[in-house]
Amino acid sequence: MSTQIEDPRIIEFDVRTDEMLINMGPQHPSTHGVLRLLLRTDGEIVNEVTPHIGYLHRCAEKIGENLSAPQWVPYTDRMDYLAAMNMNLGWALAVEKLLKMEVPEKAMTVRVIIGELGRIASHLVGMGAYGLDLGSFSPFLYAFREREIILDLFEEVCGARLTYSYFTIGGATHDLPDKIQIPPGLASLTGRKPDTVMSWMDTVIVFLDWLEERIKEYHILLTRNSIFIKRTAALGVLSREMAIDSGCTGPVLRGSGVDHDLRRDGESIYTRMYEGYEFDIPVAPFADAPSEVVLGDNWCRFYVRMLEVVQAIRLVRQGIEKYPTAEGTHRVPHKLTAKLPVDECYLETEAPRGQMGFYVVGTGNAEPLRVRAKSSCFCNLSITGPLSVGCMIADIPAIVGSLDIVMGEIDR
Amino acid sequence: MNTKEIHGLLLNQFDDKRILELNTEATDPWIEVSADSILEVARFVKTDERLQFDHLNDLCGVDYLELDPKKAKKFDHDPHLEVVYHLYSYSLKHYLVLKVKLPRWKNDEEGKLPEVDSVSSIWAIADWHERETYDLMGIHFSNHPNLRRILCPEDWVGHGLRKDYSFPDEYHGIRGC
Incomplete structure (x- = not known):
């Protein structure tokens, strides 16, 4: 026994630090819901991350087998509850593709306006919550102030603030409203009287004019903030090959330099909606990025979202211009119990x-x-493990936050 | 390249014992591949220069079984399971749907899960999709690096999306419906 201890190599081997298992979540605030990460750490360094999901599994797919297609729309709301409009749209379009149904121009215009407003609201939460993950509290408050106005506008459209069930098979449940009382938040922010009555379209324009000015402030607060850059740049670097192989999509994919957006490259039933609209697709690398930034890091993913908000504003403006001359109605009738084809x-x-x-x-x-x-999000989350190897524990929220996940959608 | 041309290309590469049915009448045309050759076919469609299917959009299972006697009259499928692979190529911008048909139980022994090769070595994302399909549909993916349940707890009994699944009366002292 004593001979072994005298061997200097063994003594050196014995003083290594112990690996520690740390449970992060499922109630941790920066896991964006009920995600549980099991970290294997060596001091501050993370050696392995295993995501455990399923805490919000509500058997949505099984329920869908017992409901007709329009009846399942409310369940899609509850998947990605921060972008419920876009979930409704995805399901409605899939069923329309199956039924070979064509929706009128007016319904498509309504879908672009509302869908892109939904995208703005969703990216605002993504931005605000990401700031919160990194320890900056104020962007979160600003983001929710802006989102509140969009929710007020949606409430005027369909009566709901979170789970809209607005887009349904064949179009939308209602046409856009005519005159509304200006949302209280917007009235106070733009110096209007709270009882001002305006058309819904004009209210959206007033809001967008105001929001465009605010985006510059977000860039000062976060994007160009040197602390923010230090926390995000060159961290969680996702290569182009790995992004494709791991099935990443959306801002995560475009942040890694793949120029792919279904609004332009998707199937015709979806791209038809965006015909005649002018918009750019922000793809990393960016010429105006700080020098520390590497292609596919947290900062790139965040910046793609920020630029997408600007493009969404452009799309909403064009939609509002088209709306008065759009032909047809907001909806093709579709019975609640209509049969689906054998297909x-x-x-x-x-x-x-x-x-x-x-x-x-x-x-x-x-x-x-x-x-x-x-x-x-299910596919985007699957890369957390490989992205986090070798980083510090405090960088885990920065990496998970940059993927902008919503657990309702992952667990369904 | 459309599905019919891809089918021709696959038949050239493999034989008609591996590449089975071609359905062009469906809204999304699909090609059926035999269960024991899916790994080879997957590797071929990803690496071949004319195909380059580098993105696995979706992988899921479907249970073809109709228990409702009213609906069963119109239902003209034999009971079976399907694994559906939705593929896309970023460079060539075309789509492909591959299907593998499996028996509901291996050798018709109830409780024994049917097996198919895992494609997680071809597309990394198949890892999680296959875990979900195993969890909810009860399909065993051979050579999968980590085939555990993903959405349900590890000690859950049964596979929820099977048509003949019955909800448990109790789970760790919590009463079911």
Whole structure:
């Protein structure tokens, strides 16, 4: 026994630090819901991260097998609850593709306006919560102030503030409202009287004019903030090859330099909505990025979202211009119990967090044999493990936050 | 390249014992591949220069079984399971749907899960999709690096998306419905 201890190599081997297992979540605030990460750490350095999901599993796919297609719309709301409009749209389009149904121009215009407003609201939460993850509290408050106005506008449109069920098979449940009382938040921010009555369209324009000015402030607060850059640049670097191999989509994919957006590259049933609209697709690398930034890091993913907000504003403005002359109605009638054909189809749409796919198998009954919701966050989350190896514990929220996940969509 | 041309290309590369049915009438045309050759076919469609399917959009299972006697009259499928692969190529911008048909139980012994090769060595994301399909549909993916349940707890009994699944009466002292 004593001979072994005298061997200097063994003594050196014995004084290494112990690895420690740390549970992060499922109630940790910066895991964006009920994500549990099991960290294997050596001091401050993370050696392995294993995500555990399923805490919010509500059997949405199984429920969908017992409901008709329009009845399942409210369940799609509860998947990505921060962008419920875009979830409704994905499901409605998938069923329309199966039914070979064409929606009128007016319905498509409404879908662009509302869908892109939904994207702005979703990216605002993504931005605010990311600041919060990194320890900066004020952007969160500003982001929620802005989002509140969008929610007020949505409330005027469909009566709900979070789970809208607004887009349904064949179009939207209501047409856009005419005159509304200006949202109280917007009235006080723009110096208008709280009882001002304006048309809904004009209110949106007033809001967008005001929001465009605020985006510059967000860039000062976060994007160009040197502390923020130090926390995000060259961290969580996701290579282009790995992003494709791991099925990443949306801002995560574009942040790694893949120029792909379904609004331009998707299937015709979806791209038809965006025909005649002018918009750019922000893709990393960016010429105006700080020198510390590497292609595919946290900062790039964050910046893609910020630039997408600007493009979404452009799209909403163009939609509002088109709306008065758009032909047709806001909806093609579709019965609640209408039968689905003996056929199957899969459709992906560009939701704020990535490509949301819906797969429907019909057997001639109103209820589909199988519905499947392929979640974009599910695929984006799967790279947390490889991205986090070798970083510090405090960088884990920065990496998970930059993926902008919503657990409702992952667990379904 | 459309699905019919891809089918021709695959038949050239493999034989008609591996590449089975071609359905062009469906909204998304699909090609059926035999269960024991999916790994080879997957490797070929990813690496071949004319195909380059580098992105796995989705992988899921479907249970073809109709228990409702009213609906069963119109239902003209034999009971079976399907694994559906939705592929896309970023460089060539085309789509492909591959299907593998499996028996509901291996050798028709109830409780024995049917097996198919894992494609997680081809597309990394298949790892999680296959774990979910195993968890909810009860399909065993051979050579999968880490085939555990992903959404349900590890000691859960049964596979929820099977049509004949019955909800448990109790789980760790919590009463079911």
